[in-house]
Structures are given as C-alpha cells and as structure tokens.
Amino acid sequence: MRIVFAGTPEVALPTLEALHASDHDVVAVLTRPDAPTGRGRKVHRSPVAAWADEHGVEVLAPAKPREPEFLERLAELAADVVPVVAYGALVPPAALEIPRLGWINLHFSLLPAWRGAAPVQHAVLNGDAMTGACVFQLEQGLDTGPVYGRLTEPIGPRDTSGDLLDRLAAAGARLTLDVVNGLGTGALVGEPQPEDGVSHAPKITVEDARVRWSDPAFAVDRRVRAVTPAPGAWTDLDGQRLRLGPVVPDPEGPQLEPGQVAVAKKTVHVGTATEPVLLGQVQPAGKKPMDAASWGRGLQTAPRFA
Template identity: 90%
Template sequence: MRIVFAGTPEVALPTLAALHGSDHEVVAVLTRPDARTGRGRKVSRSPVAAWADEHGIEVLTPAKPREPEFLQRLRDLDADLVPVVAYGALVPPAALAIPRLGWINLHFSLLPAWRGAAPVQHAVLNGDEMTGACVFQLEAGLDTGPVYGRLTEPVGPADTSGALLDRLADAGARLTLDVVTALGLGALVGEPQPEDGVSYAPKITVEDARVRWGDPAFAVDRRVRAVTPAPGAWTEFDGQRLRLGPVTADPDGPDLAPGEIALAKKTVHVGTATEPVLLGQVQPAGKKPMDAAAWGRGLQTEKPVFA
C-alpha cells in the first residue's frame, strides 16, 4: 500500500522504520515544523523529519494539517492509509477523509484507558501494574475510534515512563505493521471501544513534575518515575530547582518530617508522609547530574530541607 506516515518525536521512529522496511511504500512523512530547541535555541528538524531526510522521503511540515496546500498535497500523493505515532496536532475531518482507508493511530495505552497526550506517564503515576498499546481508527473524537489490535506490557516497580515507552514503541511498531498489512488485505474489522473504563491522560506539565514531599513514599516514587526523563522531577532547595532521578523508599531509614533531609557519607534520605526515600542522582541548576551523596557532601546548611 501507499503510505503517508505521521509522527514527530523519536518514539515514532521504530514504526516508521518498520513500515519503510516492509512491502508497503512510504511515499511521504507528515511531521511538526522545525522548532527552536536546547539552550542555544537552534532550529532543529524533528526526529521523524531527520530520519526521512536521510532516507530520501518527502517531508510535509504544515503549521496545521488543515492548510489547503497540505490537503491538496495529500490528495496528490494518493495514499491508501496514514499511520500515526505521536504526530502532535489535531487532524481535521477534511484530512481524515482523503486516504482510502483513513488514518490509524498507535496509542500507548489499553484504550479506553488513558486517552490523551500522556498515557504512559499517567499509567506510571497512578501505579498501573499493566498497560499496553492499541492501534485504532482515527476519528474526530479524542482517541475514541474502533480498535484494530492491541498488546499488553507489564509495568515494573522500577520502570520510568521513558523505559516503558521505549518498550511499547518497539512492540507497537510490530503491531502497527501487522494492522497495516491486514487492512490492506481487507482482513480486519475494528472493535468499538467499551463505554466503561474511560480515563484521560492530559499533558504532564512542569508543575506536575514537582515532588510533593507530603505524599507517601510510594506516591513520591511514582511521580518521579512518571516524569523521567521528561519533563524531569524537581524540588526546590535554597531558592533554586534541583532535578531528581528515581528514588527508593527505605522503611529502615531515619525518622524525618516531609522534605527534611538527612545526610550521610554515602546516602541522602528525604522525609515523606510515610517512610523516607533515598535519592539517587540529582542535578543542581546549571550543573551536570551527580550522585546525591556527592551533592550532599558539598552542602553548607546544617538542617537542609526541600521546599
């Protein structure tokens, strides 16, 4: 089949590579426009655009996919199907109607759970023991279309959202390719999503990533893992942000008030509403990540506390 692939971040690359290496023809990719990133604010191509450039595939970067020029180009490409992985913009009905088989989306949850922009982060944050991915027909509603295929993936007790998303991206690429092939053969019918079990996963903000030391240790652990690597967990110390890597609950640790810090030669404990947690890596503002114990040895404060 003739395919236009829609995606933007690195997590979309396994599916794009799988489709490109198959018997299907990727005639173009649709991705978000070049953007300024990093400290130097340099203009950068999206990972999907950069991959397509390297493989000689046409790149479409409309500011919005309702632009008449983009819609006409999509018609000219005569695509049978548009698979989507984390494209990052709403697709209007006018665009959905152009390909012969419409648009399908790889979504990293077991729909109808965690519809929205950040399903993996919310699964970790809420302590789900099982998650997965679905390929469904894209329609006007928010992740509401019939499902063509799904897979499950356990959430480990030490999983960050980044590690979990990497596994789902690889497994989801194989699932998407299977669905694309079956759709091309006319051998697949979508299953409507159940009305029960709907939950939503809005975008995680920087404020969401701030650690709440008044929460129980298990909730602190989940929050840190859910926002690792992005946007990154943080707390306030001495008037500045301190980024935190994953933590470990320590029921045998010292008795500490929420946010109170206990420094030792090789460890840094922080109090929560229950048992304290051990810090792993930390990153002070303007510095590289370092071991928490090394950071603690450099403190001058007698009774350090996180805000």
C-alpha cells in the same frame, strides 16, 4: 500499499522504520515544523523529519494540517492509509477523509484507559500494574475510534515512563505493521471501544513534575518515575530547582519530616508523609547530573526541600 506516515518525536521512529522496511511504500512523512529546542534554542528538525531527510523521503510539515496546500498535496500522494505515532496536532475532518483507508493511530495505553497526550506517564503515576498499546481508527473524538489491534505490557516496580515507552514503541511498531497488513488484505474489522473504563491522560506539565514531599513515599516514587525523563522531576531548594532522578522508598531509613534532608557518607534521604526515600541522581541548577552522595558531601548544612 502507499503510506504517508505521521509522527514527530523519536518514539515514532521504530514504527516508521518497520513500515519503511516492509513491502509497503512510505511515500512521505507528516511531522511538526522545525522548532527551537535545548538551552541554546537552536532550530532543529524533528526526529521524523531528520530520518526522512536521510532516507530521501518527502517531508510535509504544515503549521496546521488544515492548510489547503497540505490537503492538496496529501490528495496528490494518493496514500492508502496514514499511520500516526505521536504526531502532535489535531487532524481535521478534511484530512481524515483523504486516504482510502483513513488514518490509524498507535496509542500507548489499553483503550479506553488513558485517552490523551500522556498515557504512559499517567499509568506510572497511577500505579497501574499493566498497560499496553492499541492501534485504532482516528476520528474526531479524542482517542475514541474502533480498535484494530492491541498488546499488553507489565509495568515493573522500577520502570520510568521512559523505560516503558521504549518497550511499547518497539512492540507497537510490530503491532502497527500487522494492522497495516491486515487492512491491506481487508481481513481486519475495528472493534468499538467499551463505554466503561474510560480515563484521561492530559499533558504532564512542569508543575506536575514538582515532587510533593507531603505525599506518601510510594506516591513520591511514582511521580518521579512517571516524569522521567520528561519533563523531569524537581524540587525547590533555596529558590532554585534541583532536578531529581528516580528515588527508592526506604522503610529502614531515618525518621524525617516531609522535605527534611538527611545526609550521610554514602546516602541522602528525604522525608515524606511515610518512610523516607533514598535519592539517586540529582542535578543542581546550571550543573551536570551527579549522584546524590557526591552532591550531599558538598553541602555546608543539611537543606530542607519545599
């Protein structure tokens, strides 16, 4: 089948590569426009656009996918289906109607759970024991279309959202290819999502990533893992942001008040509403990441996190 692939970040690449290596023909990619990133705010191609450049595949990057020029080009490409992985923009009805088999979306949750932009982060934050991925028919509702295929994935006690997303992206690539194959033969029929079990996963903001030391240790642990690697957990230290890597609740640690820091020779503990947590990696403002013990040895006095 002729495929136009829609995606933007690195997490979309496993699916794009699987489709490109298959018997199907990836005739173009749809991605977000070049944008400034990083500390220097240099303009960069999206990972999907960069991949397409390397493989000689046409890149479509409209500011909005309702632009007439984009809709005209999509029709000219005569795609049978448009698989989507983290494209990052709402697809209008006019675009949805163009491919023969419509648009299908790889979503990293067990729908109808965690509909929205950040399903993996919310699953970790919520303490879910199990998650997965679904490929569903894209429609105007938010992640509401019928499901063609799904897979499950356990969430380990030390998994970050980055760990989990890497595994789901790899497994989801195989699932998406299976769904595309099934659609091509006409063997697949979408299954409507149940009305029960709906939950929502809005985008995680930088403020969401701020650690609440008044929370229990298990909640602090979940929040830090949920926002690792992006947008990255942080706490306030004397008006500056101190970025934090994953922490470990320590029932045998010292008794501390929420936000109180205890520095020892090889460890740094921080108090929560319950037991303290053991810091792993930290990154002071304007510096490179370092282990917490090395950071602690450079302190004049034990600080307190706000």
